[in-house]
Amino acid sequence: MSKTVPVLIASIVGCIMIVANFSPFLLPARQIAEDWFTIVATIAMMLGGANLCVHHLKNISDREAGWGFSAVTLISFFITIAVGLLKIGVVPESEQQVKFAWSGPFQQEGSGFWWIYQYLFSPIVSTMFALLAFYVASAAFRAFRAKNLEAILLLITALIVLVGQTRDREITSLFLPPPAEGMPQHVPIADLTEFIRKTFVTAGQRAIMIGIALGVVATSLRILLGLDRSYLGGDE
Amino acid sequence: MNRETRFWTVMFLGGCLFLAFQSLGTARGVGQQFVVRVDATTGKIIPPATGASDASSAVKTVIYEPASKDDPEAIWSFSRTAGIWIAALLTLCIFSYLYRDNVCYKLAESIIVGVSAGYWIVTNFWEVLVAKVLVKLAPNVARYSFLPDTPVDVKADYLYIVPVVLGCMVFCRLIPKIAWMGRWPLAFVVGTTAGLKLTSFLDADFVRQVRSTILPLVVFSANASDVSTLDWKQSIQNIVIVISVLSCVTYFYFSVEHKGLVGRISRVGIWVLMISFGASFALTVMGRITLLTMRLQFLFDDWLGLVRI
Known part of the structure; x- marks a missing residue:
């Protein structure tokens, strides 16, 4: 019972989604199911927030190593939620909405929530991604060795595409002497990059996408037929 | 005090002295932000308040828009200036990880965990729970509280309780x-x-x-005089794409042992994948370097004001 009902729910809802793709009569049902999905997923996200609080409160109460950082996490979490939910600094945006104090958009420029996004969220996230530039370069320096044909192909392509995107992309060749009279010109690096992108990259990505699609279809069918129940977890 | 601590202390003091000099000794200052006050309902700029009887105090819905320091109606913004400073210090905290894991990095990391969790909860609350659930279940409440633009004729849809x-x-x-x-x-x-x-x-x-x-393996295209000629460039491109995709798909086909003809074709597939990964690697590196450039631009231009254009 504890597993049969969920499997039935997953199968029925999944089948409605598939059939709705082929039948216009079921399109409203598909739209409603999509809305419901968003709502359930949103409320599930609240559970994620509750778990975050429980985990960090436990760290603090047990005085575990680094509990101070847990306190920082909780403080920043609650401040963000309070500022966002109370719409601190948000003002109505039109003459008709002046009497509705909470009617302004929660991400309005100049509001508290906007400030948090602009000066806390965005800089930290983009710097963390920027940091990867150093680690990718360092890892490449350590790992890239032209040991065999595959590695040589990877290295040369990376070099061509890297140069092809710089401001010197119009250069005709990499340290090659100019061609002799009557001989065809060297292919510009930018053109070569474009050719690689249009052919080999497209082909490689396409093959990977086809593989992923077949994998997703197989996994979805296993879930809808009740063959894969791993998402239900162990017995409770 | 060991040699390392001494080095970092000198670096820190040097940085503080430089910031102090930039703040006090230059016209642009460090991270100074200016705004103009705008009436949200009319979109008109409100001149800076001159006294208690000023007309601008009657405006209830004021928003602030960024402005140049030279703008006569610009006023100094404490919140945005503090924001720039905090963002810059947090950026440096994250960059400090390049040296090694340290307290500053962990502090920034803890902040981002809390802020990002809170950010997505708040965003989903307003965009889903209010905009979808509340509007469907209690449209009148939604209209009189948060969303005055909700149409009057919207009927409650109690199916959304499910x-x-x-x-x-x-x-x-x-x-x-x-x-x-x-x-x-x-x-x-x-x-x-x-x-x-x-x-x-x-x-x-x-x-x-x-x-x-x-795709067609041989492509003909019509020229200006309407005579069709072989488009060898497009033909080569199509042939390469078709052969590459087929060989890559053969490589991913594991139901047959990769021997003989299949083995040779799948080997070509590996070469194509390697070229594809090389290009993807280069594109990723360039993307990260662009982000890095933007962060450095933020530090040196928006915060320190060292960039002169």
């Missing part, structure tokens, strides 16, 4: 005796995702990709 109840059942997982009920919403989410993804992946990532690979 996802709310399903969603609340997620919290059953916190109570061991009824934890099994928490599987129902999970099953709903998994079932919906499986149904949606099955058709969308089959359509976009399989059928369309196969269709895009069925």
Whole structure:
């Protein structure tokens, strides 16, 4: 019972989604199911927030190593939620909405929530991604060795595409002497990059996408037929 | 005090002295931000307040827009200046990880964990729970509280109680005796995702990709005088694409042992994949370097004001 009902729910809802793709009569049902999905997923996200609080409160109460950082996490979490939910600094945006104090958009420029996004969220996230530039370069320096044909192909392509995107992309060749009279010109690096992108990259990505699609279809069918129940977890 | 501590102390003091000099000794200052006050309802700029009887105090809905320091109506913004300073210090905290894991980095990391969790909860609260659930279940409440633009003729749709109840059942997982009920919403989410993804992946990532690979191997194009000639560039491109995709797909086909002809074709597939990975690597590196450039631009221009254009 504890597993049969969920499997039935997953199968029925999944089948409605598939059939709705082929039948216009079921399109409203598909739209409603999509809305419901968003709502359930949103409320599930609240559970994620509750778990975050429980985990960090436990760290603090047990005085575990680094509990101070847990306190920082909780403080920043609650401040963000309070500022966002109370719409601190948000003002109505039109003459008709002046009497509705909470009617302004929660991400309005100049509001508290906007400030948090602009000066806390965005800089930290983009710097963390920027940091990867150093680690990718360092890892490449350590790992890239032209040991065999595959590695040589990877290295040369990376070099061509890297140069092809710089401001010197119009250069005709990499340290090659100019061609002799009557001989065809060297292919510009930018053109070569474009050719690689249009052919080999497209082909490689396409093959990977086809593989992923077949994998997703197989996994979805296993879930809808009740063959894969791993998402239900162990017995409770 | 060991040598390392001495080095970092000198670096820190040097940085502080430089910041002090930049702040006090230059016209631009460090991270100074200016705004103009704008009436949100009319969009008109409100001149800076001159006294208690000033007309601008009657405006209730004031928003602030960024402005140049030279703008006569600009006023100094404490919140934005503090924001620039905090963003710059947090950026430096994250960069400090390049030296080694340290307290500053962990502090920034803890902040981002809390802020990002809170950010997505707030965003989903307003965009889903209010804009979808409240509007569907109680449109009048939505109209008189948060969304005055909700149409008057919207009727309540009580069917939307079902996802709310399903969603609340997620919290059953916190109570061991009824934890099994928490599987129902999970099953709903998994079932919906499986149904949606099955058709969308089959359509976009399989059928369309196969269709895009069925290309003419010899392409003729008409020139200005309407005479069709061989377009060798496009022909080569199409041949390379078709051969590459087929060889890559052969490489991913594991039901047959990769020996003989299949082995040779799949080897070509590996070469194509290597070229593809090399290009993807280069594109990733360039993307990260662009981000790095933007962060450095923020530090040196927006914060320190060292860039002169």
